[in-house]
Amino acid sequence: MPRKIDGDFVTFTQFIQEEQNRHPEATGDFSWLMSGVALATRMIGSYIRRAGLIDVWGDQGTTNVQGETVKKLDIMANDALKRTLGYRGNVGIIASEEDDEPRVISEVEGEDSYIVMFDPLDGSSNIDVNVSVGTIFTVFKNPPEIEGAAKSVLQPGSKQIAAGYVLYGSSTVLVYTCGQGTHMFTLDPQYGTYLLTRENITIPQHTPSYSVNEAYSHGFPEGYRRYLDWVKLEKPRYSSRYVGSLVADFHRILIKGGVYFYPETNANPEGKLRLMYESNPLAFLAEQAGGAASTGTQRILDVMPGDVHHRTPLVIGGKRNVDEVLDMLQAG
Numbered sequence: 069m070p071r072k073i074d075g076d077f078v079t080f081t082q083f084i085q086e087e088q089n090r091h092p093e094a095t096g097d098f099s100w101l102m103s104g105v106a107l108a109t110r111m112i113g114s115y116i117r118r119a120g121l122i123d124v125w126g127d128q129g130t131t132n133v134q135g136e137t138v139k140k141l142d143i144m145a146n147d148a149l150k151r152t153l154g155y156r157g158n159v160g161i162i163a164s165e166e167d168d169e170p171r172v173i174s175e176v177e178g179e180d181s182y183i184v185m186f187d188p189l190d191g192s193s194n195i196d197v198n199v200s201v202g203t204i205f206t207v208f209k210n211p212p213e214i215e216g217a218a219k220s221v222l223q224p225g226s227k228q229i230a231a232g233y234v235l236y237g238s239s240t241v242l243v244y245t246c247g248q249g250t251h252m253f254t255l256d257p258q259y260g261t262y263l264l265t266r267e268n269i270t271i272p273q274h275t276p277s278y279s280v281n282e283a284y285s286h287g288f289p290e291g292y293r294r295y296l297d298w299v300k301l302e303k304p305r306y307s308s309r310y311v312g313s314l315v316a317d318f319h320r321i322l323i324k325g326g327v328y329f330y331p332e333t334n335a336n337p338e339g340k341l342r343l344m345y346e347s348n349p350l351a352f353l354a355e356q357a358g359g360a361a362s363t364g365t366q367r368i369l370d371v372m373p374g375d376v377h378h379r380t381p382l383v384i385g386g387k388r389n390v391d392e393v394l395d396m397l398q399a400g
């Protein structure tokens with residue numbers, strides 16, 4: 069059972085406060101920022117749970133900077149995050165999958181100025197069919213010495229100060245790290261509060277399970293095809309799971325282990341997933357849970373981004389599972 073304080077579950081806000089108390093230099097602004105993220109995800113969760121009762125299904129009728137068809141819920145989620153973060157006063161810059169460029173939202177400077185980047189709705193192709201989707205976020209310090217939002221956001225993932233996601237599934241869970249382990253909170257629908265349910269999660273080192281969209285494997289680099297042939301012959305037999313929502317596929321691996329990969333493909337020669345608000349936050353969570361995350365040739369958190377929508381291949385999961393894939397890639 070999760071840790072309790074005086075017999076009560078630990079709330080997300082209490083947990084952040086505890087972490088901050090371990091940092092005497094912290095000013096408390098950070099927990100105010102995180103409460104903004106938590107509020108926005110509760111709003112997004114309520115839209116998702118009422119899908120069909122309110123108009124959230126279908127396309128918005130526009131295409132985003134990624135060239136993807138934008139869903140109504142992508143925009144509703146994006147607006148919810150921008151609104152709640154906009155009120156915080158300590159968020160200097162935001163960037164989103166759905167916005168062309170990062171934007172300065174307040175002139176706050178110095179130690180208490182943060183950058184927040186997010187994928188407001190992850191797994192868009194699953195919205196209309198009631199399959200789990202998510203929201204992914206990451207927080208960096210806003211470097212006062214760098215001019216302009218476009219440059220300020222270009223920091224390697226190793227500089228993240230916090231990251232997480234919310235999975236809108238059979239229950240709504242928030243998974244979070246600020247570099248002191250990876251922890252999970254479950255939304256109590258009765259009180260609308262995120263409560264600590266798993267602390268210091270550890271990804272199993274090895275689980276015979278992989279997750280990939282094999283429909284594209286003919287376009288994968290040879291090493292990945294070699295891995296897929298190898299796992300099918302291995303004893304005990306590996307199982308395969310693929311939801312098609314990155315957050316849902318990653319969450320299963322966080323709890324049960326295995327490996328997820330989205331390599332370079334013919335359609336996406338640099339990979340499909342975005343470094344800043346998909347691969348980096350999940351890599352931070354995975355490493356804090358004893359797992360690993362790679363581009364196939366480099367640790368994700370060491371990648372220097374070229375721009376805010378930088379794409380990257382991703383191999384993520386239990387350490388030994390990831391090593392098995394990387395060994396196949398190197399065994400060229």
Ligand SMILES: O=P(O)(O)OC[C@H]1O[C@](O)(COP(=O)(O)O)[C@@H](O)[C@@H]1O
Nearest residue numbers: 187189190191192193281312313314
């Ligand atoms: O349909 P594909 O090519 O397998 O891609 C699925 C992947 O694309 C994504 O939907 C991309 O994320 P968005 O939905 O946020 O654009 C991931 O969640 C998922 O893992």
Ligand SMILES: [Mg+2]
Nearest residue numbers: 187190191346
């Ligand atoms: Mg996504």
Ligand SMILES: [Mg+2]
Nearest residue numbers: 165187189190
């Ligand atoms: Mg998205």
